[in-house]
Amino acid sequence: MLKKRIIPCLDIKDGRTVKGINFVELRDAGDPVELAKKYVEQGADELVFLDITATIENRKTLIELVKQIALEINIPFTVGGGINSIEDVSNLIKAGADKVSINSSAVKNPALITKIANQFGSQCVVVAIDTKFENNEWKVFVNGGRTPTSLKTVEWAKKVEQLGAGEILLTSMNNDGTKTGFAIDITNKVSKAVNIPIIASGGAGTKDHFKEVFERTTATGGLAASIFHFGELSIPDLKKYLKTAKISIRCK
DSSP, X not given: OOOBEEEEEEEEETTEEEEEETTEEEEEEEOHHHHHHHHHHHTOSOEEEEETTTTTTTOOOOHHHHHHHHXXXXXXXXXXXXXXXXXXXXXXXXXXXXXXXXXXXXXXXXXXXXXXXXXXXXXXXXXXXXXXXXXXXXXXXXXXXXXXXXXEHHHHHHHHHXXXXXXXXXXXXXXXXXXXXXXXHHHHHHHHHOSSOEEEESOOOSHHHHXXXXXXXXXXXXXXXXXXXXXXXXXXXXXXHHHHTTOOBOOO
């Protein structure tokens, strides 16, 4: 069984770490380089960097900032935002990313998933799925959660696995920033539907929320932002708690 991973997320806007609720009402959360260094020291298993306005602003990911962070960390580093081509992926890997996360571009051009997997390996391709429960079903959204699609979440998850994705970052927009817990229902459905690792995202507010998502689904990663950024929960405390709860985690 894969050990569970604790993964802080740096949502980046204008070179700063930000965090909102349900993808809106963003507030400043600090310097991304300093936060990255802190999370490595605390024992984070991986780090995710998402340039959340790159797609909307029709620009590339902030390469220089990726380089600065990569120089300071020694854990797997996933970068997403504004990635539309093999060249974009190559530039990010040269800058220090270990994996890339694609979302809107994967929906618009599913063949990109396969191209990246063929050139850099499936382990390099994380498909981020932003999903929202409305009208009694979970649907996929793109463009930073601004644009609904006709895609059903579970079916899209199966498709990206077939196309070569090595991992799925599943974010519930309904739960994002609410600190009411992960979306167990859709996380469970997606993790049962595919054979690649799932990172659960959206809604983490307490230690119990991580315990719940790891016990009730087969997600291998739990991603959070604001509770780590604003010091509401430390990674060492969380890991100690999960270890006591007999959940298989990676110790520093």
